[in-house]
Amino acid sequence: DVKVTQSSRYLVKRTGEKVFLECVQDMDHENMFWYRQDPGLGLRLIYFSYDVKMKEKGDIPEGYSVSREKKERFSLILESASTNQTSMYLCASSYIEQSLWGNQPQHFGDGTRLSIL
Amino acid sequence: ELKVEQNPLFLSMQEGKNYTIYCNYSTTSDRLYWYRQDPGKSLESLFVLLSNGAVKQEGRLMASLDTKARLSTLHITAAVHDLSATYFCAVDNFEEGAQKLVFGQGTRLTINP
Numbered sequence: 001d002v003k004v005t006q007s008s009r010y011l012v013k014r015t016g017e018k019v020f021l022e023c024v025q026d027m028d029h030e031n032m033f034w035y036r037q038d039p040g041l042g043l044r045l046i047y048f049s050y051d052v053k054m055k056e057k058g059d060i061p062e063g064y065s066v067s068r069e070k071k072e073r074f075s076l077i078l079e080s081a082s083t084n085q086t087s088m089y090l091c092a093s094s095y096i097e098q099s100l101w102g103n104q105p106q107h108f109g110d111g112t113r114l115s116i117l
Numbered sequence: 118e119l120k121v122e123q124n125p126l127f128l129s130m131q132e133g134k135n136y137t138i139y140c141n142y143s144t145t146s147d148r149l150y151w152y153r154q155d156p157g158k159s160l161e162s163l164f165v166l167l168s169n170g171a172v173k174q175e176g177r178l179m180a181s182l183d184t185k186a187r188l189s190t191l192h193i194t195a196a197v198h199d200l201s202a203t204y205f206c207a208v209d210n211f212e213e214g215a216q217k218l219v220f221g222q223g224t225r226l227t228i229n230p
Contacts, residue, residue, distance in 0.1 A: 004159075035220075040126070042205060042220035043160075058217065090160070102148035102209055105162035106218065 003027070004109035006091050012115045019078040021112050023091030030096040032074035033106060034058075034066065037088040049074055050096065081116045088113050119144045119210045123221035131229055133195050138224045140189040140206035147184045148209035150218070151191055153202045160205065163191075196228045 007022035025032065031050050035043040035058075045058030047066040055066050063085060067075045074093075078085055092106040120143040130136050140149070147168055152160040164173045166182040166189060173180050177200065179192045189206055203225045207218040 033218075040222055042121075042222045043207075043218075044220070045217055048217070059219075092160075102167055103165060105150055105152075105165055107162070108152075108160040110159045 004091055004093055004107050006089075006109040006112050008112050009110060010113050010115075012117065013078075013081050014117055015082060017078075017081050019081050019114070019116075021076040021078075021089055021091075021114070023074045023076070023093075023109055024072050025074075025091075025093040025107070026072065027093065027095075027107070028071065029093035029107075030071070031094045031106075032068065033092040033094075034064075034074065034076045035090045035092065036060070037090055037111070043090060046076065083116050086114060086116045119146070119208060119219045121206060121208050121219050121221040123204075123206060123224050125224060126222055127225050127227075129227045129229065130193075130196055132197055135195065136193050138191040138193075138204055138206075138226070140191070140208075140221055142187050142189075142208045142219075144210075145184070145187075146208045146210065147182070149182050149189045150207045150209075151180050151189070152205045152207065154205065154223070155202050163204075193226075198228050198230060201226055201228045 003026045005024045033048040034046040037043045049055045049068045065077045089112045091109040094106040149166045151163040164180040169184040171182045177194045182189045203223045205223045207220045210217040
């Protein structure tokens with residue numbers, strides 16, 4: 001089974017702090033994604049990466065950055081946390097075939113519930 | 118801009134009944150995904166639909182895709198309590214690049230005994 005592991009289930013930080021959310025997958029997937037999930041809005045894509053050191057903006061990248069130094073690890077960085085970034089953050093991964101032919105689903109981690117005070 | 122809308126957003130139903138969740142999307146795509154999420158849990162893939170007329174079934178759930186109508190449905194047959202969860206559809210916005218999924222708002226399904 002695919003395993004996507006997020007480093008923390010719950011995290012509480014203060015406004016202005018630099019926050020790191022870590023995600024590791026064990027299936028040698030090329031693609032990795034960060035989403036945030038808010039009630040009534042579904043999931044919204046923040047950033048994704050299709051290779052080491054590659055990154056692409058999603059629909060809501062403002063206030064976030066990412067890092068992918070190794071294939072299995074994708075980090076989301078909140079440069080200066082703000083209260084409107086309180087949310088559930090979900091990491092996902094998939095094989096490159098998913099982007100070429102769409103025939104594979106993305107696999108999700110359990111999520112990190114982040115509160116910014 | 119691709120928009121994905123699900124309805125209903127909340128659904129409470131009795132065990133044994135049938136119902137359908139609808140997923141409408143605004144631009145051309147023939148890649149649609151259904152996911153299930155239990156409270157406090159991750160998203161679990163249910164179905165991958167890749168062409169017009171695609172139909173997939175697993176147990177009491179059946180999903181279909183009509184790309185001309187830009188509509189997918191998730192049909193629940195003879196509902197049981199274990200199907201209580203939030204269901205999301207997601208559409209691949211591949212016209213803007215590799216697999217940028219756009220999700221619907223989710224449908225919270227509660228099945229009462």
